[in-house]
Amino acid sequence: MQISLVGVGLMGAAMTERLLTLGHDVVVYNRTKAKCEALQQRGAVLARSAVEAIQSSSCTILMLSDAAAIHDAVFAAGKPDFQNRTVIQMGTIAPSESLALGRAIRSGLGDYFEAPVLGSITEARTGRLVVMVGGQAEHVARWNEVLTCFCHESVLVGPIGQAAALKLALNQLLAAQMTAFSVSLGLILHSGIAVETFMTVLRHSSLMASMFERKLPRMLDHDYANPRFSTGNLLKDVRLSLDAAREAKVATPSLDGIRDVFEHAVARDLGDLDYAAVFESVVPQAGHHP
Numbered sequence: 001m002q003i004s005l006v007g008v009g010l011m012g013a014a015m016t017e018r019l020l021t022l023g024h025d026v027v028v029y030n031r032t033k034a035k036c037e038a039l040q041q042r043g044a045v046l047a048r049s050a051v052e053a054i055q056s057s058s059c060t061i062l063m064l065s066d067a068a069a070i071h072d073a074v075f076a077a078g079k080p081d082f083q084n085r086t087v088i089q090m091g092t093i094a095p096s097e098s099l100a101l102g103r104a105i106r107s108g109l110g111d112y113f114e115a116p117v118l119g120s121i122t123e124a125r126t127g128r129l130v131v132m133v134g135g136q137a138e139h140v141a142r143w144n145e146v147l148t149c150f151c152h153e154s155v156l157v158g159p160i161g162q163a164a165a166l167k168l169a170l171n172q173l174l175a176a177q178m179t180a181f182s183v184s185l186g187l188i189l190h191s192g193i194a195v196e197t198f199m200t201v202l203r204h205s206s207l208m209a210s211m212f213e214r215k216l217p218r219m220l221d222h223d224y225a226n227p228r229f230s231t232g233n234l235l236k237d238v239r240l241s242l243d244a245a246r247e248a249k250v251a252t253p254s255l256d257g258i259r260d261v262f263e264h265a266v267a268r269d270l271g272d273l274d275y276a277a278v279f280e281s282v283v284p285q286a287g288h289h290p
């Protein structure tokens with residue numbers, strides 16, 4: 001089947017590779033054309049604009065950074081005709097932003113639902129993402145062939161906005177875990193305890209998260225190149241989660257602190273690097289320890 005994909009950053013490129021591997025025809029658009037070259041070599045067709053990509057296929061996946069990027073890419077040149085087109089928004093945006101996007105697309109006679117994802121590049125390439133649908137059961141039924149390229153079975157969370165809300169609830173947990181693990185590692189390094197002893201005890205406890213194991217080598221080596229998920233995008237999610245928490249009247253002091261740590265990391269030019277780089281803000285002296 002032919003599918004368009006707008007936004008071939010880290011995730012969009014991996015998702016396009018997955019669609020191509022499964023034999024689909026893929027039309028891609030990206031603001032920075034160079035990121036499309038490797039995908040074109042694998043058979044993807046380049047659209048000149050996001051609107052052209054949307055009009056090329058009955059179904060378009062949006063995998064852009066945020067709502068501002070969606071606006072710039074899709075709506076900056078006017079209101080496109082979405083007739084007989086379905087847009088599946090798979091990036092991480094606020095519930096209210098997703099609802100507004102749905103209204104804009106429906107007013108252009110198109111169909112819309114959200115399907116934000118958990119997991120990263122490796123899971124995207126291998127079809128092991130968790131895909132959370134905010135929309136109607138008919139959306140899942142109609143577009144199951146697309147959704148199951150990225151997961152075994154998608155999860156229908158509820159109407160538009162609810163999958164976006166679930167994604168934010170989960171990503172604030174990711175940011176909290178990353179900052180908390182950074183604090184623990186900073187204490188361990190300062191005390192002179194062997195990192196392997198710390199990890200052995202952690203592995204035997206219910207506190208263990210697989211993310212700790214994956215990010216530890218980067219933190220010890222201070223190497224955050226080739227990001228899986230950027231510090232800047234996780235800061236965006238923390239800010240969106242804070243908005244959601246305020247609206248839900250959930251106390252925010254801990255999340256305020258996490259936002260401050262991520263803002264500090266971005267101010268230190270770590271925004272485009274892997275989000276494990278937040279360790280450098282939590283433990284700025286870490287490089288001085290063995």
Ligand SMILES: NC(=O)c1ccc[n+]([C@@H]2O[C@H](COP(=O)([O-])OP(=O)(O)OC[C@H]3O[C@@H](n4cnc5c(N)ncnc54)[C@H](OP(=O)(O)O)[C@@H]3O)[C@@H](O)[C@H]2O)c1
Pocket residue numbers: 006007008009010011012030031032035063064065066068069070072073090091092093117118119120121228229230233234237
């Ligand atoms: N990476 C992950 O592990 C992961 C996992 C789950 C969800 N997500 C979410 O998925 C979305 C994409 O993530 P990513 O990691 O692929 O991010 P990314 O590598 O930073 O890619 C962002 C994409 O948005 C485009 N973009 C940004 N601003 C734009 C603008 N003003 N106009 C047009 N295009 C613009 C970029 O185009 P250029 O190439 O031209 O900059 C690029 O295609 C984000 O919402 C992120 O939070 C990411």
